[in-house]
Amino acid sequence: MIQKEQSMETQKAMLAGYFGRLATAQRDHRPVVYTFVPGNLTELLSAFDVIPVYPEINALQSGMRQRSDGFIREAERAGHSEDVCSYVKCDLGMMMKGNLGPTGEAIPPPDLLLCSFTGCFVFMKWFELLREQYGCDIAMLHVPYQGDGKLTPAMRAYVVEQLEREVIPKLEKIAGRKLDQARLEENLARSARAEDDLVHVFESAKARPSPIDAYFAGVYYIGPIFTSFRGSQDACDYYAALRREVDERRAAGLGPVTPDGPMAQEKYRLVIEGPPNWTSFRNFWKIFYDEGAVAVASTYTKVGGVYDTGFRHDPRRPLESLADYCLGCYTNLSLPARTELIARNVREYQADGFLFHSVKSCNSFSAGQLHMMREVERLSGVPGGFIESDLVDGRYYSHANIKNRVESYLQMLGSRRGAAGTTSSASAAPPASPQLHLPVHS
């Protein structure tokens, strides 16, 4: 029987409620907006009472439910290239097959496509394709990439101006009313509270043993805050409960809960870069917990917001704070900034190693990862590992190959630790003491 944390059961109930609201959205005259996880404007959407739909979440859920391969083939039959993002093809294939959500009910068509163009070029093309299918309007929010490693006042002003002149007027149009500023500010205040608790949960992984797995379980922890619940009381309650749960495990000296029960012994502490594979998610995770490997930090849990460097949504400067959030998502950071973030995680979480999971579908993550890996090794003094598969295209997930690579990598970490005569290779690592220059939000 699959073991679950209590918070996972709570989240399941929250999601059931969400899909229920979505199923009755048209009957209830509630507008529906399709948007993306990175740079999402959930507080703003809920201030208008519109319901967000995240096509990439639909795609990953299709992957976990073993439906994505069929959807992808459907899209490829319709002319979409085998070379491009499998999220896009899965979403289009799902639409061609009736757009049924996980509850079996049809997801309603969008009243508006809100393209928060943050950290992924494909987002723009994806929504151009969806607009063809649905015939609805797009609100285009161009969020400049922090290519030169800094968030400039001009970038912030540009995003704020687009919120004022493009996004809010289009939301007002579909909602039939003006923005309720007070409600937006209340939502942002709740977001900040939940973000505090989320950061506390992830920072618990600094303990030995770590009470959480910050990658495989981490994708559940980020679920509510990266999607339709950020800014809601439900999210505040969920993260407060999750924090208590994790604190209790930490106080009891327990490790993470895996699908096969609590992890017995923490042997390896890893930082993981890149999104997971969804079509074989449990088997993928099992490779790690069978070997006693726990992810103490991950970059995928930062795609919907980098909170651990201090950023919080701020009701005192609502639009500026939304702009900073969009600009600061992980994949909108330059490669040197990402590299420094990973190296810092390796040091601060006392990781034995770090692993890059490169996915074919996502150039935003994958292009440049081999260079990043070498740079993290240089900065942290810790050796990295590299594995490849895909997000939701099962044809690119080779379990035996990945298992072999991960096990070999962990054996290498073990040998390295043995050679150093210590129980932790974090202390065995050469004293690299690199100077890291991560931008810290204040």
Next chain:
Amino acid sequence: MTATPPTTAEAARPLTTLLADLEASHRSLGMERVRSWKAAAPERRAIGCLPVFAPREVLWAAGALPVFIRGGGDQLETIRGDAYYQSYICRLPRSTLELGLGGWLDALDGMIFPNTCDVIRNLSGVWSSLFPAKLTRFLDPPQAGDQAAGIRFWRSELSALYRDVCALSGREPAPEALRAAILAYHQARRAARRLEAARIETPWRFPVDETYLLRRAGDVMPPLEWARLVDDYLVAAGARTVRPEDRIRVLVQGAFCEQPPLGLLRALERAGCYVIADDLTLGHLDSDDPDPDPGLDPLQALAEAEMVGRTASAVRYDAQGDRGRCLAAEAKRLHADGIIFAAPSFCDPALLDQPRLTKALGDAQVPYTAFKYAENTGQFQSIREQAGTFADSVKLWGHA
């Protein structure tokens, strides 16, 4: 064609020489043109620009030659560059890194990476850490739904870039220099339009490989010098006695970033097509002219031209959602018989756009065919057969 044609005997030799020089320059990776331009004055600078956008006027006004870097082509053996990229990523970043690591780009004083796709975007980060001593700038041309916001942002970006490149070349930023650069590129754009018009009107006189070489030369030349070269070519090539053949007129779409080998372009025409227009050198000189009015802020004029007048393409937000219909209309306006989609493998912008465009072409009954290539593709037989079959089908039945 406005110039007086020289006699065939006079034209033949210069044209042959001109084309041989263009091809030799194209096949050489050593940037001799850039080196010799820089050697003329010590304060001169050269800045590389990745596809598909180069802020040419800003660089030129700052005393720097804009140099388009469109990968290493089929002349370069990529070894070190391959170590940086997984198998499912296109060739452009590999060969660009190979050029950099091999010292082929040493003549450049900096590189600009526009937000063309995630691969080029991330390459900017790899580049900045490999070449920290050189200027590396990332530019994010506005994709905003709101034009006014886009123009304001873009003006501030261009202003910062202008200041930084002026610092590199030791010049003081000056509106007059920007206006002069705008006027110089007006001349180059006019030459580019003359070249386009000639290809459309009499494509048998202006084969795609020649016009392509000419445009690639423009990637590394000062604007007025290139405009003169275009006019020399138009006069010489226009005077050739060439009979039109029974070929179809096609547009080539999707090859705007990683470039196909020259042999592939030749194979298309030998297979029975006249390539009357293409997006091969997108970003070359295809946007609208900025307004040179001395009463206007030149940076504002440049920002407006970029936001309002940039050529529609797969890397530009399609605000109206009508790019497919526009492509079909363009094919009809140019009396094209069909469209060839030629996209590099793993090219997100081109390949994600294709289903949308082909649907619109199908609705408008414009024939099309599609294939993929890489910059180092060495075998063109299958592509030649495909293009030949396409041409035959269109000629026989009016559709593919």
